[in-house]
Amino acid sequence: MSNDAKQSSDSSTSAKRAPACTLVIFGAAGDLTKRLLMPALYNLSAQGLLDDDMQIIGVNHGERETAQWRDELTQALRKFAADKASTFHTSELNEDAWNRIAQKLEYFSGEFAEDETFTRLKERLAQQKSGNVVFYLAVSARFFAPIAERLGRTGLLEQKDGAFRRIVIEKPFGTDLASAKELNRCILAHADESQVYRIDHFLGKDTVQSILAVRFANAMFEPVWRREYIDHVQITAAETIGVEGRGSFYEQTGAFRDMLPNHLFQLLGMVAMEPPNSFDAESVRDKKADVFDAIKPLTANDVVLGQYEAGPAGRAYRDEPGVAKDSRTETYAAARVYVENWRWAGVPFYLRTGKRLTERRTEISVQLKAVPFRLFRDTPVDALTPNVYTLRIDPAHGTSFDFNVKIPGPLMQVGAVRSAFDYSDFFAASANVGYETLLYDCMLGDPTLFQRADSIETAWAAVDRVLHPDAELPVHGYASGSAGPEAADQLLAADGRAWRPLTDAIVKK
Numbered sequence: 001m002s003n004d005a006k007q008s009s010d011s012s013t014s015a016k017r018a019p020a021c022t023l024v025i026f027g028a029a030g031d032l033t034k035r036l037l038m039p040a041l042y043n044l045s046a047q048g049l050l051d052d053d054m055q056i057i058g059v060n061h062g063e064r065e066t067a068q069w070r071d072e073l074t075q076a077l078r079k080f081a082a083d084k085a086s087t088f089h090t091s092e093l094n095e096d097a098w099n100r101i102a103q104k105l106e107y108f109s110g111e112f113a114e115d116e117t118f119t120r121l122k123e124r125l126a127q128q129k130s131g132n133v134v135f136y137l138a139v140s141a142r143f144f145a146p147i148a149e150r151l152g153r154t155g156l157l158e159q160k161d162g163a164f165r166r167i168v169i170e171k172p173f174g175t176d177l178a179s180a181k182e183l184n185r186c187i188l189a190h191a192d193e194s195q196v197y198r199i200d201h202f203l204g205k206d207t208v209q210s211i212l213a214v215r216f217a218n219a220m221f222e223p224v225w226r227r228e229y230i231d232h233v234q235i236t237a238a239e240t241i242g243v244e245g246r247g248s249f250y251e252q253t254g255a256f257r258d259m260l261p262n263h264l265f266q267l268l269g270m271v272a273m274e275p276p277n278s279f280d281a282e283s284v285r286d287k288k289a290d291v292f293d294a295i296k297p298l299t300a301n302d303v304v305l306g307q308y309e310a311g312p313a314g315r316a317y318r319d320e321p322g323v324a325k326d327s328r329t330e331t332y333a334a335a336r337v338y339v340e341n342w343r344w345a346g347v348p349f350y351l352r353t354g355k356r357l358t359e360r361r362t363e364i365s366v367q368l369k370a371v372p373f374r375l376f377r378d379t380p381v382d383a384l385t386p387n388v389y390t391l392r393i394d395p396a397h398g399t400s401f402d403f404n405v406k407i408p409g410p411l412m413q414v415g416a417v418r419s420a421f422d423y424s425d426f427f428a429a430s431a432n433v434g435y436e437t438l439l440y441d442c443m444l445g446d447p448t449l450f451q452r453a454d455s456i457e458t459a460w461a462a463v464d465r466v467l468h469p470d471a472e473l474p475v476h477g478y479a480s481g482s483a484g485p486e487a488a489d490q491l492l493a494a495d496g497r498a499w500r501p502l503t504d505a506i507v508k509k
């Protein structure tokens, strides 16, 4: 997200091409490669941002000819392009643009945890011209350490003659503080921090990157963006989908680990960080690290967990394939978080996420304090709707501001209205599945949007106490298709507050 790179989202003509490199994808046959990496590479190629000499080597266990892998990916991309619900939906796949990617593809059969795969890979990569390689670990988390170790031992992470070697790690990065530390230790034994790109795909979203633009490119927000004016902040990632065939993964993970110390904390970091001195990667990451460092460790009183039961949106979680009949895994998590620093002391950040909720909605609502004085005769101050500034991340892309105006008529009465901005009203939709900027930035060597080892660890440290069995958090039921468990409402009610409705509260009359 350097200034240079950032222009790519505004005007691809002014963005420079990524340098020539070989992208080695571990997990060539996996879902992430098909659904997100290939569509993103296709979009980057269509925008002219990939070097002609770039190569893509897909590593996976199981024998396959390159032609067969290309074929599988071509079918998958055609399917996604035709699917209206897919972020890759286009009127038709541009076969020329896809062929430019397809001819770069090479399948490489090998087990992820066998040394022999890496010695062969080394021989293969020795034939490559630029020496630049990005190793992308699009694999199950249990392979992160074994792959990183073998890449290191085989010398594949050594940077020589000005060429770069980088390693991209997907989430989940650990399952608690101890495991995240161990994974960092293992990776950093073989690579320098500057070579490691830990992905949180929320940071690939334009609407998330725009939080910094909204805050720091406009004069009106910063003066009120502090405890004196802000009552509290709500960060919501509500989903209507269930576990989508990922029951056995989800059983081990749960909503809290899946979303909270990573995606929701990243949003919190963007909202709460101090202005950086520049958009230089380390300046931005330092300021975000300060936020995670200031989070007061969560206790059981700050957290509510829930699990969906049968309801209007379908069957119970416990009836999903791969899920235990007596599962205690949460599909909903809410938390009250305090950032203990000068700017935010005493301002709660309420975070919530859940599957099978009423509506899909990822947003951040910043609620300002009430006005101090009862001036309007027929509208008591406590009946006035507070000012709320909402950053809409998904599926709506934009912002809205709730404020009060005089209701037309002879009486001086005040009513709430909403002023809203939607990206589509101002900008042409750009082809984007959310991984374009991340892949492009990694090839350019810009780590701004990636997580640093220290931030990963401070984020886990903030939640570690509630993750362990002795925390014994109850898991409350909620009907599938509802807004979540009642206990989550009580979490806010105890502070005299309420969650923003998942469906729009202000409607035009």
Ligand code: BG6
Pocket: 171, 239, 258, 362, 394
């Ligand atoms: C993933 C989680 O990281 O993020 C999923 O593992 C979740 O459970 C997804 O559905 C949400 O991402 P998005 O971009 O669809 O909001």
